[in-house]
Amino acid sequence: MKRFLVAALAVFAIAAAGAGSAPAPDDRAVAHLLNRIAFGPRPGDVERVRAIGLDRYVDEQLHPDRVKDDGVRARLADLTLPRLSAREIVETIELPQIEARRERKQQANGGDTGDSKPPNPLQQRANAIVVELSEQKIVRAVYSERQLQEVLADFWFNHFNVDARKGRDRFLIGEYERDVIRPRVLGSFRDLLGATAQSPAMLFYLDNWMSADPAGPQVPVRVGRTFQGRRIGRGDTERAALQRNRAKKGLNENYARELMELHTLGVDGGYTQKDVTEVARAFTGWTLETPRQGGGFTFDRRLHDPGPKIVLGHVIKGGGGQSDGEAVLDILASRPSTARFIATKLVRRFVSDAPPPALVDRAAARFRETGGDLREVMRTILMSPEFRSPDVYAAKVKSPFEFAVSALRAAGSEVVAGGGTAAPAFDAKGLVRRVRDMGMALYQCQPPTGYGDTADAWMNSGALVNRINFALEVARGDQPLADALGAPEFQRR
Amino acid sequence: MLSRRIFLKQGAFACVSLGFAPSFLARTAYAAGAAPRAKRLIAIFQRGAVDGLSVVVPFGEREYYRARPGIAVQAPSGDDGAIDLDGFFGFNPRLAPLAPLWKARQLAIVHACGSPESTRSHFDAQDYMETATPGVKRTSDGWLNRYLQTRRDEHATPFRAVALTHQMPRALQGPASAVAVSDLAHFGIRAGRGGADAGASFEAAYAAARDRVLNGTAHEAFDAIRMLQATDVARYEPAGSADYPRSPFGQALRQIAQLAKADVGLEIAFAEIGGWDTHINQGSIRGQLANRLDEFARAIAALVSDLGDMMEDTVVLTMSEFGRAVSENGGGGSDHGHGNVMLAIGGGVRGGRVYGACGDDRFPRCLRRDRRAAPRRRESGVDLPGLRHQPDEISRAVRVGAGAGGWGLAVTCRAILSGSPLETPCRAALSGSPLETPCRATLSGSPLETASPSP
Numbered sequence: 024m025k026r027f028l029v030a031a032l033a034v035f036a037i038a039a040a041g042a043g044s045a046p047a048p049d050d051r052a053v054a055h056l057l058n059r060i061a062f063g064p065r066p067g068d069v070e071r072v073r074a075i076g077l078d079r080y081v082d083e084q085l086h087p088d089r090v091k092d093d094g095v096r097a098r099l100a101d102l103t104l105p106r107l108s109a110r111e112i113v114e115t116i117e118l119p120q121i122e123a124r125r126e127r128k129q130q131a132n133g134g135d136t137g138d139s140k141p142p143n144p145l146q147q148r149a150n151a152i153v154v155e156l157s158e159q160k161i162v163r164a165v166y167s168e169r170q171l172q173e174v175l176a177d178f179w180f181n182h183f184n185v186d187a188r189k190g191r192d193r194f195l196i197g198e199y200e201r202d203v204i205r206p207r208v209l210g211s212f213r214d215l216l217g218a219t220a221q222s223p224a225m226l227f228y229l230d231n232w233m234s235a236d237p238a239g240p241q242v243p244v245r246v247g248r249t250f251q252g253r254r255i256g257r258g259d260t261e262r263a264a265l266q267r268n269r270a271k272k273g274l275n276e277n278y279a280r281e282l283m284e285l286h287t288l289g290v291d292g293g294y295t296q297k298d299v300t301e302v303a304r305a306f307t308g309w310t311l312e313t314p315r316q317g318g319g320f321t322f323d324r325r326l327h328d329p330g331p332k333i334v335l336g337h338v339i340k341g342g343g344g345q346s347d348g349e350a351v352l353d354i355l356a357s358r359p360s361t362a363r364f365i366a367t368k369l370v371r372r373f374v375s376d377a378p379p380p381a382l383v384d385r386a387a388a389r390f391r392e393t394g395g396d397l398r399e400v401m402r403t404i405l406m407s408p409e410f411r412s413p414d415v416y417a418a419k420v421k422s423p424f425e426f427a428v429s430a431l432r433a434a435g436s437e438v439v440a441g442g443g444t445a446a447p448a449f450d451a452k453g454l455v456r457r458v459r460d461m462g463m464a465l466y467q468c469q470p471p472t473g474y475g476d477t478a479d480a481w482m483n484s485g486a487l488v489n490r491i492n493f494a495l496e497v498a499r500g501d502q503p504l505a506d507a508l509g510a511p512e513f514q515r516r
Numbered sequence: 517m518l519s520r521r522i523f524l525k526q527g528a529f530a531c532v533s534l535g536f537a538p539s540f541l542a543r544t545a546y547a548a549g550a551a552p553r554a555k556r557l558i559a560i561f562q563r564g565a566v567d568g569l570s571v572v573v574p575f576g577e578r579e580y581y582r583a584r585p586g587i588a589v590q591a592p593s594g595d596d597g598a599i600d601l602d603g604f605f606g607f608n609p610r611l612a613p614l615a616p617l618w619k620a621r622q623l624a625i626v627h628a629c630g631s632p633e634s635t636r637s638h639f640d641a642q643d644y645m646e647t648a649t650p651g652v653k654r655t656s657d658g659w660l661n662r663y664l665q666t667r668r669d670e671h672a673t674p675f676r677a678v679a680l681t682h683q684m685p686r687a688l689q690g691p692a693s694a695v696a697v698s699d700l701a702h703f704g705i706r707a708g709r710g711g712a713d714a715g716a717s718f719e720a721a722y723a724a725a726r727d728r729v730l731n732g733t734a735h736e737a738f739d740a741i742r743m744l745q746a747t748d749v750a751r752y753e754p755a756g757s758a759d760y761p762r763s764p765f766g767q768a769l770r771q772i773a774q775l776a777k778a779d780v781g782l783e784i785a786f787a788e789i790g791g792w793d794t795h796i797n798q799g800s801i802r803g804q805l806a807n808r809l810d811e812f813a814r815a816i817a818a819l820v821s822d823l824g825d826m827m828e829d830t831v832v833l834t835m836s837e838f839g840r841a842v843s844e845n846g847g848g849g850s851d852h853g854h855g856n857v858m859l860a861i862g863g864g865v866r867g868g869r870v871y872g873a874c875g876d877d878r879f880p881r882c883l884r885r886d887r888r889a890a891p892r893r894r895e896s897g898v899d900l901p902g903l904r905h906q907p908d909e910i911s912r913a914v915r916v917g918a919g920a921g922g923w924g925l926a927v928t929c930r931a932i933l934s935g936s937p938l939e940t941p942c943r944a945a946l947s948g949s950p951l952e953t954p955c956r957a958t959l960s961g962s963p964l965e966t967a968s969p970s971p
Binding site for chain 1: 639
C-alpha cells in the first residue's frame, strides 16, 4: 500500500481525484519537483524533501559534489566495462578482436568456406560494452542521490548526441559520458562544449577527425600501425572514412554544421553555409592520435588549413593552428542565440513542451550574464514561478527511460546490474531491453539531433502496450500498484 | 482467413460487451464499402550490405570471373551454376525459390544501383537509405513515415504501417502513427493476477483520461489488440505450400502475411534480415552468403505463395545500404562497395527484366573499368567500389539505385532522371504498382527534389 501511495503521489492527479486520500497541496509541489529534477519519488522521498524544504533540496541537487553517493557506487561494482578508459577498452577488447579477425582472414585463404561461425567471445565482450553502459545508466538513475546530475547527464548526452553503433563509437561513449559529460553538466557551457569538441567520441561520430585542408600536403590521416589493410569493427567505418578522405582529400563539414545547428546557435541562430565552411576550415587538424590504440585528441598541423577565417563576422587571423577552433567555440558560446537556444531546450525539458517565453528570456539572460554558468541557468529555471506553477504539473510525457526508472523508483524495486539475480529483484540487462521495446534504445539514437523531448516523440500504440506491460511486471502482482504505474497519469511527469 | 466482414461482426460484439465503440469499426466499415482495393508495400532491408554480384550474377561477363577467382558463381550448367535469367544475368542457385516469379514476370531486378552519396559506412548509408535524404544526417523522419504523413488516411487502422522488428526502423520513424512489434502473439496486455480484466481496466482508465495524446494513442493500441484477438493470432495457418523458414526473418514475413490476410488495414510493412557483411569466407553457392540467400529466398517465396492472389495488390521491395566491391579481397570475402541489386516483386511489377543502366550492354564496361583501376586498388589495400568512379553513365546508374532504393522511386520517376534514358525503364518497372505514388508523394518538397542534378 505504501508503494501504491508513492506511485499515486508521483501522479498526484489520481490521488487528488480519488476520494479521501488527496495529498496535501505541498506534497503535490514536492512530487512535481521530484518528477522533474529527479526520476520521480521513491518511498520516503516526499517526506524527506518536505522536511528540508523545496529550496534547500534544489540547492543540494545543484551541488552534486556535496551529496554523498556511496550506495550507487557499490551497486555498480560488478560492471567493469563502464569503468575502463577508451585506451583500456582498445587494448583489452578491440585490438585482440582485430588480431583474431586477421588470423581468421589468413586462414580463410585455404578456401575453407565453412558457414558456421564459432561464437566469438571477443565479439560478445565488445557487444557487452553498450549493454553494461546501459545497465549503469539505469542503476544510476534509480539509485543515485545526485538525481539532478543524472537527469542532466541524460539531457546533455542527448544534446551532444553520439550513437554507439557508429563504428568505433561504442568503445568511446563510456568515457565520453563519464569524463566529458557528467562532470560538466552544472559547470560552464563553454567548457562542456570544448570538451565534447575534443572528445574522440564526437570527433568520430561527426567525422571531424578526418577533415583536412584540401590544399594541404595530403598526408593520410593517422590511423596507427595496426590498422593497415585490416578490417575494423563491424561498421568498418574508420577505413571507409579513410578511403573517402583519400578520395575527396578534403574538408568535412559535418561537425561544423551540427556544432552550430544542434550544439550552440540552433537552426535559426543566424549562420550561413559560408559560416559552416569557415568553421569546418577552422577545425581542420582537430583529430585523433593513433585512434587504433585508443589515442585521444591531438592537433595535426599537416591537416590544418592555416588561412584566415571569418565566422559570423568575426575575423580569425591565419596561422593560429589549434587556437582557430578554440576561437570558434568562444564566438559560438557567447552568441545570444546560443544562450537562447540552450535556455529554450532546458526550459522545455524541465518545465513544459511549450516553454514559457518570459522564463526562457530570464534563463537566457542569466546564461549571458554568467558567461554560460549552467548551474546558475538551472537555478533560474528551478526557482522560477513558472517551474513551480501547478499549471505545469504533469505537463511532460515521460520518455521510455524516464517512465521505466520512475516506475522502479515508485515501486521501491531492487535493480541489480551485472547479472546473477532473480525475482523479485530486476536484472538491469532485462530492463535495458524493456526500455528498448518502449522505443528508446539507450546510447543508440541515430541522428545527431538526439531523441525528441516532446510528447509526440514517444507515444505510439506498440510502445504504450509495452509500457502498460512493464507496469504490470514491476508491480509483481500488486494490483493497486499495477493500476497506478500503468495509469495514464503515470506516463506524465 | 478472416474477412473484414466477419471481423466486424465479432468485433462489434466484443465492443458491446466492453462498452467501447472502437473507431476502427467506422473506418473499416467505410473502407469495405467505398475504397478501392488496398495496395500494400512490403519493404525488406538487408542490413550489412549484401553482395549483389553474388545474388544476380553477370555470368556473361568475363571480368566478373577475373575479379572473383574464388567467390564467383559459375555460369549456368548443371546444379552448381547460376540459374540463367536472360542469357547474361543469372540467379545464385540458392535463389531458386524465386526463379518461378521471374519466369512469371512478377519479379524485376534493378542492378548496379545505389545512393548518390558515396559513404561506405554501414551506419551512415543505412541512415541515408531510410531517411531518403542522402548526405543529410539530421532528417528526423523516415521515407515510409513521410509517405504516411503525405498520404493521410482518416480511415487508417492502427495496422496501417507495421514493422516486424523490436525497434521502430528509421524508415518508419516520424510523426505518423506506426507500430513496431516483433511478435504479434504477444501484442497485448499480459494478464496479471487480475486475469484478462487487466486490459479492460487500463482501457477504461485511458479512455477516461482527458489527456489527448495518451487517450488517442491508447484508443489505437486497444483497437489494435482487439483486431488481433479477433484474428486468432496464435493459430495462423499459412496457405497451401507456403513454408516459412523458422528464422526471425521467416517469422517476420509470416506475420506480415498474417496481417495482410487478416484484413486489418495493412498498407506498409517492414522487415529486416542481417548477416550480409561478408568480409571473410563469403563463399559462392555454398557458405555464409549462400545460407543467408537461401533463407532470404525461401522466406520471400513463402510470403508470395501465402499471399496468393493478394500479390496482385502487393509489392515486395528489397534493399541494402550499398553493394560490395567487384574484386574479392584476400580473405575470400568482399569489401564495401557501392552499387547493388534490388528486387521488386508483385502483381504490378513489370518483371522478367533486369533494369538499370548497367542492366544490358553497359554492364561489362563497368567491370572492365574496375579492372583498369586495379593497381591503385592493390596499393591502398582495398577494393574499389566498382561502379562509383565512373563519371557518366555509371553515376546515372547509381542514381537509378536511389530511384529504386529506399528513397526511391520518385527520384527515379522525377527530377533526377527526368529526360534521361533511365526514366523509362524505372517507371516501367513500377508503373501501376503501389510504389509509384507513395514515392512521388514521399519526396516532393524534400531536399532530393531540388538537389537533383540535371541529367
